[in-house]
Amino acid sequence: MRSLLLSRRDLDFLLYEWLDVESLTKRERYAEHSRDTFDAALELSEQVAAERFAPHRKRGDQHEPQFDGERVQIIPEVKAALDVLAGTGIVAAGMDESVGGMQLPAVVAQACFLWLHAANVGTAAYPFLTIANANLLLAHGSPEQVDTFVRPMLEGRFFGTMCLSEPQAGSSLADVTTRAEPRGDGTYRLFGNKMWISGGEHDLSENIVHLVLAKIPGGPPGVKGISLFIVPRVLVDADGSPGERNDIALAGLNHKMGYRGTVNTLLNFGEGRYTPGGEPGAVGYLVGEPHRGLAYMFHMMNEARVGVGAGATALGYAGYLHALDYARTRPQGRPASAKDPSAPQVPIIEHADVKRMLLAAKSYVEGGLALNLYCGRLLDEEKTAESPAGRERAHLLLDVLTPIAKSWPSQWCLAANDLAIQVHGGYGYTREYDVEQLYRDNRLNPIHEGTHGIHGLDLLGRKVSMDGGAGLRLLLKTIGATVSRAAEAGGAAAEHAAALDLAVTRIGQVTAALWGAGDVDATLANASIYLEAVGHVVVAWLWLEQELAAGDRAGDFYDGKRAAARFFFRYELPRTGPQFALLESVDRTTLDMRDGWF
Amino acid sequence: MRSLLLSRRDLDFLLYEWLDVESLTKRERYAEHSRDTFDAALELSEQVAAERFAPHRKRGDQHEPQFDGERVQIIPEVKAALDVLAGTGIVAAGMDESVGGMQLPAVVAQACFLWLHAANVGTAAYPFLTIANANLLLAHGSPEQVDTFVRPMLEGRFFGTMCLSEPQAGSSLADVTTRAEPRGDGTYRLFGNKMWISGGEHDLSENIVHLVLAKIPGGPPGVKGISLFIVPRVLVDADGSPGERNDIALAGLNHKMGYRGTVNTLLNFGEGRYTPGGEPGAVGYLVGEPHRGLAYMFHMMNEARVGVGAGATALGYAGYLHALDYARTRPQGRPASAKDPSAPQVPIIEHADVKRMLLAAKSYVEGGLALNLYCGRLLDEEKTAESPAGRERAHLLLDVLTPIAKSWPSQWCLAANDLAIQVHGGYGYTREYDVEQLYRDNRLNPIHEGTHGIHGLDLLGRKVSMDGGAGLRLLLKTIGATVSRAAEAGGAAAEHAAALDLAVTRIGQVTAALWGAGDVDATLANASIYLEAVGHVVVAWLWLEQELAAGDRAGDFYDGKRAAARFFFRYELPRTGPQFALLESVDRTTLDMRDGWF
Incomplete structure (x- = not known):
């Protein structure tokens, strides 16, 4: 199988020959694991990526989600792929066994996810947002919230979103104006508009669990007055069965340059489209304490941002492998020192400038991968290092590396995608080939998550x-x-x-x-x-x-x-x-x- | 009018305050001209660009040319705009009065064309290819060829193409295999496939004049055996009226990342779809001498390549002006040193990093424009400098600058388009805004024309x-x-x-x-x-x-x-x-x- 997604050889080198990931199996948390179980997870991820995600990458781009006035229409290959993925348990690769996870090291889980990113970011975004959402609730939600919302997410029945931005508050979250009014019964009613919500509306899952930043009236100004709420698309009854429709209305779809397979929405909370319980507002459940919403978000931010960088690397890597494949098989021209115009043409990989572009791309994507996995390894150290000093050291190092782990691949693995187009020449500029889509998909990464x-x-x-x-x-x-x-x-x-x-x-x-x-x-x-x-x-x-x-x-x-x-x-x-x-x-x-x- | 295409103030500065273009009116060739006539041409170009080309830029991108099996369907706004343009005479801005041209200095003609590029490259490509074709025939064609093909092109009735590449011969033109068999009557019959032919098939004009590189059997190998032929879509009778359909078959459309408004084709010459005169092959007319085809092409190459660089600059310039406009009107965040989170948000142009991106873009697009116009001025010196030494000096300088004039804007004004997306944040990544299309359109320029x-x-x-x-x-x-x-x-x-x-x-x-x-x-x-x-x-x-x-x-x-x-x-x-x-x-x-x- 020549999947042109990532190099398994390179992954093995980085994980086993460099980062000594096998040594993690000596830690209590990973004691059930071995290189065999790591390899099995990696192979399974590659297989699902190559067989279920990659085949509809182009179709997902060409047929982006459409709102027909009633429903968001998404090509059926997306749900089919996500159903297969749900059956593999990869979504919960890094999570505790107690919630049904594989309890793999973060660095191995991340390597698994890379395959899906490389294959089809448009489809992969749904589970990745769900993972981020679930991780946040596992860390900060109540046991009831975990039971009601996280377990169905890990089973693949519910999907999650992150609702931070608003039309007037993108980078400046201090200016969020969505308000959450306490009802006295422990629940809240939310009113406001959320922008750029990926996976905000669809029929891919039974329910959508929105995590929403909002302000409780009377709180402090700026970021210190932001709280975090669970706002499900459909209310969930005490026995877990679906109840009333919550008051979340799709106000529009954003049509993007790339990443088109992922529906991106503007959502209105509490505009009155629905009136759950006969009252105005979208029903929300506070996560943790009031006014600590941004702190909870930031607690998960290192992981999310390392994940964005990893996604950027995966797209760059796929572009590089496509360019390499093309360069090896496309005959064009002759060496600079050749004199005979009737000699056969050589594959373009023999031209120094093509080698320069490929070497640059290789140095970017393999460098980016090393950076992502190094940070993944630090996440494991942060969680499982034997001494508190070791954990603190990992935390500190990860903190300082996080903006780089997010931004460097977003810049340079995107540059690798650009080089992949250039290596293909005119063909790379066409949608008949894959590299221009990989570029467009990756162009999001220097923008989102900061x-x-x-x-x-x-x-x-x-x-x-x-x-x-x-x-x-x-x-x-x-x-x-x-x-x-x-x-x-x-x-x-x-x-x-x-x-x-x-x-x-x-x-x-x-x-x-x-x-x-x-x-x-x-x-x-x-x-x-x-x-x-x-x-x-x-x-x-x-x-x-x-x-x-x-x-x-x-x-x-x-x-x-x-x-x-x-x-x-x-x-x-x-x-x-x-x-x-x-x-x-x-x-x-x-x-x-x-x-x-x- | 705020067209967000180019800055007329900047053009005036470069043309009049820096390059002293007015002094050209002292030369015999431009003696009929004055700053007033230059300004009138610039204003007319801006007006046509803003009113006729820009309004369908997005629609041309979203509804690219389609082949329905019979005809290439192009949105009607394209023909409407080109008909208006034909009426202005701008297409022949730089050409001799003797063929109906305005005989403007090359530098002024180039500035006129910039407006059309900035407004809508997809539509502008049709006349620009026609201009390149016409210029080549004016330089190397026979008087009959000029009468039969060039005059209708300058009247806007015929459009032109350049057919150089083949599927196996892109950068390596030595490997062209299209063959031209002499018929003994001075005409040739062509057989072969041409790739990447922009404007290769459409109903926008009465006829399409293909300029085709092909090899006459028995000629020398490599580039020294390439000849140039006129191969019209429809044969032209002695009285100029349309005759038989020539044997040129549309073999497919290329679907591009950007520049989508321009139909890009794979054409088969002499495959037998049509049999003009009852014989196989596409009828072609040799331009100039046999085996000198590439030399003729290269003779026009400086101008064509400076033109590509100018197109890249125009797209970057438009992106920069869009980003500037957005940055002035989008409130978001507060200065780094601000402490009060309830103070009003400031327009993002006040943030140092946004100013850095805008300054970078300004330095690229205004630098690119200076480079393009400097080269345009050299074209005028090459043609009209009073001393042979002056003409030779301009020729030499232009020769060495041409690869830079083509490539530098293709790299850095594209970088300006990238920055324009970044300044817009998430909005820039959507197709609701203009900057992502400008990026995609410009991404062609580092690939084509070398x-x-x-x-x-x-x-x-x-x-x-x-x-x-x-x-x-x-x-x-x-x-x-x-x-x-x-x-x-x-x-x-x-x-x-x-x-x-x-x-x-x-x-x-x-x-x-x-x-x-x-x-x-x-x-x-x-x-x-x-x-x-x-x-x-x-x-x-x-x-x-x-x-x-x-x-x-x-x-x-x-x-x-x-x-x-x-x-x-x-x-x-x-x-x-x-x-x-x-x-x-x-x-x-x-x-x-x-x-x-x-």
């Missing part, structure tokens, strides 16, 4: 300064340990270690210069560039890690890893030089720009 | 080494003259001049190192990076030119030019540092990469 700019502010404005800079120090120290090992290894790795060591020094200097500027607006003005530069250093580090893991083992696969590491250090890491110089100067060009000058 | 990689080889492999390096020397000397003027001007311009001077020195050093490598494959391995680095230096130069043209004049417009110049020198030119270092090392990473290692 835009690129938001993550720049998160990294520079919060993550590197929190705890007196402890997170950044830990990251730089961790990179430094790799530098030391590589310096001892000698050869190309030592050469790369020297370059990485300089870059680490630069991060320290530049961060100090930025935070020494004494003007927070100036410090943060180029936060996106800081995010990009630090991200490139982090991925260079992970390439050095991979180079060390490959060591001097023989074989094409390891030669490829060494070549891609070399590429990243020669072609990519040097990009950070001018970025650090700009940052260090605390440049005010953008700050000083005025509206009228545009 | 891919990015082909232009890298053209620049480094041919243009900078031809005539013993005369073209590159001339370019660097021309940039050097600007450096001198800016150094004298002092202030920010002098600071920028110093940076540019270093970059110019680097181009010389790096080019010498590359050509001193003694291994043509190694020299050319990173030609695309060479193209990008030299391109950025060239645009930095043109920003310095604009800064000098702005001088110390007061007003928002000039402040904006100075700010964008500063941005380009601080944020953009430094990217070339690592590129030059990599090139200078004659890195072999990509060359040494093996197929099996991927």
Whole structure:
């Protein structure tokens, strides 16, 4: 089977030869597991992805969900695929056995999910939103809420959504205006409009469990007054059977550039379309304490954001493999030094510029994958490391890496999709091939779950300064340990270690210069560039890690890893030089720009 | 009228305040013209673009041409717009009065066309292909061919195409296999398949004049055996009236990522669908001499490639203006230093990161426009400079600049479209807004008329080494003259001049190192990076030119030019540092990469 989705060989290398995921089976939580059970889950995921998800990727794009005035129509292949997926248990791969999960390590669960992303993000979004929703309720919901809503989600009978944004409140959640009025009986009635709700309305499942951010009147202003509610599409009776329709009305569908298979909606809560219990408003159930809604969301945010980055990587990876396949089979032209125009044409993979594009794409997608799985491994450490210090260390490192794990693949694995189009030439620009859709699908990732700019502010404005800079120090120290090992290894790795060591020094200097500027607006003005530069250093580090893991083992696969590491250090890491110089100067060009000058 | 297509103020600045286009009216060819006639043509173009082309841009994308088995169906707005355009004479803006043209300077004609590109490339492609076709025939066709085919094209009755590629011969035109058999009566019969033919079949015009590259049996192999033929869809009788249907069959439509309004076809010539004159083959008429077809094509290539770059700029420009408009009107969030969450939200243009994206886009699209118009001005110098030396100088400079004029806007004005999506956030990702289509439309430009990689080889492999390096020397000397003027001007311009001077020195050093490598494959391995680095230096130069043209004049417009110049020198030119270092090392990473290692 040549699925052109991900490389299982690469996954095995990263999981087993680099991250030593097998050692997790020594931990109590994963004691029932073994490499065999990990492999079985990975194989099952690949199979479902290749056989059930990938075949309708193009059709899902060409026939996006339509609202006929009554129902949202979705091509039947989506439900068929999701029903098969529900039967596999993959949705609950990382969850506790007590709720019916496989209790796999987060890093393995993430690798499983990657196959579905690579195969068909439009269809995969429904279960992934459901997983995020379920994880949040497992962490913060009451036992009754878990029984009523989470269990059916894990069985594949209910699907979940996340309702954060509103038309006037996208990046700025402080400005959410949906209000939740207490009814005195422990329930609330919600009124407001929610925008960009993926999976917000459909007939794919018996019910849709909306998690809704809203403000209880009288609470504090801004983000501190936001609470979190469960608002089901259909009310659930005490025995779990479906009751009345809740007052959630579909106000419109958004028609997107890509990711078209996922229905994206504008929902009106409490507009009066339905009157459950004869009263106005959408019935909602508070999750946890009032006014702590955003904190609960953020608690799950690292995982969600690492997941977005993983999705971006998967799409980039699929694009890269498609381009590679095309480059190996498309004859066109002759070497630059060839003289005979009647000699046979060569496959384009023999042209240096095509190799450059493919190597760049390889370095991006395999670098992105290493970053995602490294963060997945940290999630496991955060949860199961033997010492509290180990768990704290993982938490801190994950916190500082999260904006990078979300944003770097969203930028560079998208760049891999762009290169995949370019490798295909005119064919890549047509919808007869797959790569333009993969690009369009991936273009969402730098926007949702916090835009690129938001993550720049998160990294520079919060993550590197929190705890007196402890997170950044830990990251730089961790990179430094790799530098030391590589310096001892000698050869190309030592050469790369020297370059990485300089870059680490630069991060320290530049961060100090930025935070020494004494003007927070100036410090943060180029936060996106800081995010990009630090991200490139982090991925260079992970390439050095991979180079060390490959060591001097023989074989094409390891030669490829060494070549891609070399590429990243020669072609990519040097990009950070001018970025650090700009940052260090605390440049005010953008700050000083005025509206009228545009 | 707020058309959000291009800035007329910017066009006026570049044409009149910088390029002194008015002085061209002193030349005999343009003696009938004045700034008034230039302005009238520009205004007419803007009006047709805004009123006739832009309104169906989205509809043309959503309802792309369909083949119903009999006819290619195109939405009626396209023909309506093209009929209006035909009545304006803009199609023949740059052509001789003797053939009914306006005989405007090339630079002014190009500025006129920009409006149509910015408004609707899908519709504009039909006349632009016709113009390219007509220009080629005016240069190389016989008087009879001009009368029979060109005049009806300029009247808007016939449309033209360019039939170069074949399924097995895209970038590698040496491998064209369409054959043209002489009939002994001066006509030929053509047999073969042509791929990617824009405007290849439709009912928008009375006839379609295909210009077809084909090989006459017995000719030399490779590109030296290619001849050029006129192959009309419908044969034309001696009196100009339509005759028999020629044997050109539509074999399929390509469905593209963008540029959807333009029908793109696979055409079979001489497959036997029709038998004109009762004989097999598509009737073709040789243009000029046998075996010189590619030379004729290349003769027109500078103009065509500058035109592609101009189209890319126009799309980027429109995206930038849409993003600017959105950023000024979308309230979201508060300044980084703001503390009160209940203060009103600010328009996003007040956020530094949004200003950074807009400034970047401004520096790309205004830089691209300066590059396009500078090249347009060179076309005029090439044609009308008073001394032969002046004409030769313009020709040489244009030759070396052409790959950059094609590729730089295709890369960076596309980047402006990407930024325009990002500025819009989630809205930019929807088809309810315009920016995602502008991105998709523009994504073609790095592919057609020679891919990015082909232009890298053209620049480094041919243009900078031809005539013993005369073209590159001339370019660097021309940039050097600007450096001198800016150094004298002092202030920010002098600071920028110093940076540019270093970059110019680097181009010389790096080019010498590359050509001193003694291994043509190694020299050319990173030609695309060479193209990008030299391109950025060239645009930095043109920003310095604009800064000098702005001088110390007061007003928002000039402040904006100075700010964008500063941005380009601080944020953009430094990217070339690592590129030059990599090139200078004659890195072999990509060359040494093996197929099996991927």
